[in-house]
Amino acid sequence: MRFRTQRVAYWYFAVALSLFGLQLVMGLLMAAKYLGPDPLIDLLPFDVAKAMHTNLLIVWVLAGFMGGTYYVVAEESRTELYSERLAYIQLVAWTLMGATAIVGYMLGWTAGIKMLEQPYPLKLVIVAVMLLFFFNIFMTIRQAGRWTLTEGVLIAGLVLAALLYLPALLPYDNYTVETFYRWWTIHLWVEGVWEMIQGSMLAFLLVRLSGADREVMEKWLYVIVGLVFMAGILGTAHHYYWTGVPGYWLPIGGFFSALEPVALVGMAIYAYAAIRRSGAAHPNTLAVHWTIGSAVFTLFGAGLLGLAHTWPAINKWTHGTLITAMHGHAAFYGAYAMIVLAMISYTRPYLTSNRPERGQSLGYWAFWLQVAGMFGMTLSFATAGIGQVYLERVMGLGYLDTQLKIQIHFVMLVATGSLFAVGVILYIVDFFRFAPLRVAAPHDEGAAPRHAPGTV
Amino acid sequence: MTKRQSRLFFLVSTACFSLVFLALTLHSHTRFGELTNADKMDAQVIAGKDVWHSNNCINCHTLLGEGAYYAPDLTKITQQRGEAYLAAFLSNPSKFYSEQRHRRIMPNPELSETEIDDVIAFLDWVSQIDNQGWPPRPILVSGATFPGTNTQKASGVASSEQAPPAAAAAGEQLFSDAATGCSGCHSIAPGVDLAGPSLAGVGERARRTVTDDGYTGSADTAAGYLRESIVAPSAHLVGGDRFSANGTSFMPTNYGTDLDADQIDALVDYLSTLK
Structure with a gap:
């Protein structure tokens, strides 16, 4: 790390990884509940575990984004952060908010809206933490007097993510209208502005890992984010089909969400071409794995598997089945979990002491077990979902009887989920086995940017 | 493409699609009231x-x-x-x-x-929300009511006895028709109790029920009992507290008004064939 205050990133990543571990515990519990019977039904019923599982994901991925942003902004603007203390206060508030939400769910304190279960006071804390974060970032850039496009896109993504959270603060009497605006937050996050964040982190990593020309990478970053929005904004319609909206959302949703993979193909080519040109010469081989892995897994999980059930004529049969869980797991993991793990893998030799930059076998095991495990989980959800669609939706077998017929896929889910969990545990062990660095140490940034960053 | 052009592409396309999205959102608000009652x-x-x-x-x-x-x-x-x-x-x-x-x-x-x-x-x-007709066919909570199973079972009965009256065929259609919804709660397979009891052999059972001392309804023929159980489900309760509470059957009471006389006749004819 070139700047002392970049060390805050370590603590954001430490929190993120700990919560990732907890998310998996909930995930495995839920998979076991699918097999049933459930001995924990009175202590931790499925609905509570589910709320914890999805909320932990959001909290840890955003903690990763925030930590990554502090690292990137200092580096790109070439300055210490405006206030290190504010960054720590923000992290503590964020963690407390997450912990309160989790305990609250166990006690039945919930807003009961999918992904937005946070009770109202906690939603206000989320807004406050975001404001604190932006204040710190803007003051940092102001004090440096310079910024680059990469960090600009990253910050724009985070600001838009915060803005899109605002509709979730309003009360709605009409369930259909509530659902309509819930997707403004959730869909426009994950298929809009979070992709912006992913794209800019990808650009940041690729410039450093491959020594690719910054001008070229930033030019294509515009194109990719432009394509993401072109398909993603109107692609929101694919969540509207069956919720009580006018009929024109069906063809619009079908057409634009079929375009969504275009941006993701672009992103995968972008990452692959940059690394191929440099011959993967960067010593931090694990960061290269995670970076390319994120781009490729996003194309598979978000692009291909999303496309598989987005067309209205197909979605009519698959909507609300385990097919959605198939797409959801692979997409979130590829696009957001992997990009945060890429960011952590790239920065951790600079944030911890005595860690060799070159990847070690523990790190490779963590990578491949996770990729294999998540691929297996995706296939388990897919096979279970296909069975469910045909038995329950097409042939008319009852829901409960169908679930009994697809039990074997839940066994497969527990097995592959366990494989995935081992990979995550190894990653967490690998992260925590080196102590954090306290002072700034100049280091070789891989290939330094060849062009001077733009100025304000 | 230069960086300037790519930036222009990003800004213009994002602005255009956001505007279209906002316009459609506004228009949807003019329709929500009607679509969601x-x-x-x-x-x-x-x-x-x-x-x-x-x-x-x-x-x-x-x-x-x-x-x-x-x-x-x-x-x-x-x-x-x-x-x-x-x-x-x-x-x-x-x-x-x-x-x-x-x-x-x-x-x-x-x-x-x-x-x-x-x-x-x-x-x-x-x-009641008008949601483009989703789900395309009813999603059942439990039970095994494959459309095909009903047909096979019924024709099996028919072949062993005399050919059923034409009305029974119409009744069979009605029974498994999603709009009527009988098969959503009643299976005709023996022992398969869904939300309502299995109707396997109900034609035969009806004959025994009306002559039974425990019968609380007012019908005096098997067909009369079947008709009564469609239009006034609580007249005679069967199956214990899985299917009724406080003397009231869980079965909806709207069939007497929602079905016309011919449809009820057809259903009674069909159910009488289940032996």
Whole structure:
């Protein structure tokens, strides 16, 4: 790390990884509940575990984004952060908010809206933490007097993510209208502005890992984010089909969400071409794995598997089945979990002491077990979902009887989920086995940017 | 392409698509009232929505196909199950399904009677939302009512006896028709009790029932009893507290008015063939 205050990133990543571990515990519990019977039904019923599982994901991925942003902004603007203390206060508030939400769910304190279960006071804390974060970032850039496009896109993504959270603060009497605006937050996050964040982190990593020309990478970053929005904004319609909206959302949703993979193909080519040109010469081989892995897994999980059930004529049969869980797991993991793990893998030799930059076998095991495990989980959800669609939706077998017929896929889910969990545990062990660095140490940034960053 | 052009592409396309999206959103607001029957959204429906949210229902069930996939979709549940059934179910779900057999069970939500009525009113309002005809065919909670199974069973009966009257064929159609919904709660396979008891052999059973001392209805023929059980389900109760409570059957009472006389005749003819 070139700047002392970049060390805050370590603590954001430490929190993120700990919560990732907890998310998996909930995930495995839920998979076991699918097999049933459930001995924990009175202590931790499925609905509570589910709320914890999805909320932990959001909290840890955003903690990763925030930590990554502090690292990137200092580096790109070439300055210490405006206030290190504010960054720590923000992290503590964020963690407390997450912990309160989790305990609250166990006690039945919930807003009961999918992904937005946070009770109202906690939603206000989320807004406050975001404001604190932006204040710190803007003051940092102001004090440096310079910024680059990469960090600009990253910050724009985070600001838009915060803005899109605002509709979730309003009360709605009409369930259909509530659902309509819930997707403004959730869909426009994950298929809009979070992709912006992913794209800019990808650009940041690729410039450093491959020594690719910054001008070229930033030019294509515009194109990719432009394509993401072109398909993603109107692609929101694919969540509207069956919720009580006018009929024109069906063809619009079908057409634009079929375009969504275009941006993701672009992103995968972008990452692959940059690394191929440099011959993967960067010593931090694990960061290269995670970076390319994120781009490729996003194309598979978000692009291909999303496309598989987005067309209205197909979605009519698959909507609300385990097919959605198939797409959801692979997409979130590829696009957001992997990009945060890429960011952590790239920065951790600079944030911890005595860690060799070159990847070690523990790190490779963590990578491949996770990729294999998540691929297996995706296939388990897919096979279970296909069975469910045909038995329950097409042939008319009852829901409960169908679930009994697809039990074997839940066994497969527990097995592959366990494989995935081992990979995550190894990653967490690998992260925590080196102590954090306290002072700034100049280091070789891989290939330094060849062009001077733009100025304000 | 230069960086300037790519920036222009990004800004212009994002602005255009955002504007289109906002315009469609505004237009949708002019239609929501009609599509969701907002005029029927009374205080009880809104209170029911709060019950739905505060009990975290969405994290096991789906509604309008959205939620979690651990429990059945409830979009059209009030069209498949009568209010009395739903109220009895919500006051103690474990009475209706076995955790050993179904491998999972709904925890008792411990709702008050008012909350139960409210959430049923909310679900009933949801079931009326004009949502492009989804689901394309009814999603059953339990049971094995393959459309084909019914046909085979019925023609098997027919071939062993004399050919059934034409009305019975129409009745069979009605029985498995999604709009009538009989097969949503009644199987004709022996021993398969869904929300309602299995109707396997009901033609024969009806004959025994009307002459039985325990019979509480007012019919005096088997066909009369079958007709009575369609139009006035509580006249004679069978099957114990899985199917009724406080002397009231869980079966909806609207069939006497929703079906016309010919349809009821056809159903009675069909049910009489089940021996």
